[in-house]
Amino acid sequence: MRVGMGYDVHKFQQGRPLILGGIAIPYEKGLMGHSDADVLLHAIKDALLGAAALGDIGKHFPDTDPAYKGADSMELLVHVGKLLNREGYQVNNIDGTLIAEKPKMAPYIPEMVRSIAKALAISEGQINIKATTTEGLGFEGRKEGIASMAIASIENIQSSS
Numbered sequence: 001m002r003v004g005m006g007y008d009v010h011k012f013q014q015g016r017p018l019i020l021g022g023i024a025i026p027y028e029k030g031l032m033g034h035s036d037a038d039v040l041l042h043a044i045k046d047a048l049l050g051a052a053a054l055g056d057i058g059k060h061f062p063d064t065d066p067a068y069k070g071a072d073s074m075e076l077l078v079h080v081g082k083l084l085n086r087e088g089y090q091v092n093n094i095d096g097t098l099i100a101e102k103p104k105m106a107p108y109i110p111e112m113v114r115s116i117a118k119a120l121a122i123s124e125g126q127i128n129i130k131a132t133t134t135e136g137l138g139f140e141g142r143k144e145g146i147a148s149m150a151i152a153s154i155e156n157i158q159s160s161s
């Protein structure tokens, strides 16, 4: 069994949709980024790549590459899942946290879990997503941006690592 962790932050920007966990969430602003800025999926992909010692999303999908401008982070997650499968890994479980003062994420979490499970071809029971505020403290508390953390556990089914 191997584990990896991921952490990402994106700043709020007016005039963009807020996409988290592959879901469009109604809010007054979205997040700034080269891609769709789905901070939760970015942390999850970094956790998966980290667990497999395959680097990080910046290595696989450089933010200097026009190919990833406006990229759908869910498509990039599908790519990461296939990469791990090709290396002989299967996902055991993923636990992700959104750190945001607003908006309230709880109503959207079941749909995020469903879409992440589908992208990785695993069951919903292997994924947990949660959210927390920082009680008004720090950049998240000032509603300047959203942070996300994730941890992933994977198994190499071709060896006993």
Ligand SMILES: Nc1ccn([C@@H]2O[C@H](COP(=O)(O)O)[C@@H](O)[C@H]2O)c(=O)n1
Residues within 6 Å of the ligand: 099, 100, 101, 102, 103, 104, 105, 106, 107, 130, 131, 132, 133, 134, 135
């Ligand atoms: N953006 C958020 C933040 C929190 N939640 C939910 O509210 C609960 C309480 O949050 P605290 O930061 O006060 O501990 C938390 O456990 C989440 O269920 C949310 O939905 N969206």
Ligand SMILES: C[C@@]1(CO)OP(=O)(O)OP(=O)(O)OC[C@H]1O
Residues within 6 Å of the ligand: 008, 032, 033, 034, 035, 036, 037, 038, 042, 057, 058, 059, 060, 061, 062, 063, 064, 065, 068, 069, 071
């Ligand atoms: C997702 C990628 C894709 O170019 O771009 P961004 O949306 O800017 O996100 P970030 O977490 O800053 O960098 C990772 C990049 O791989």
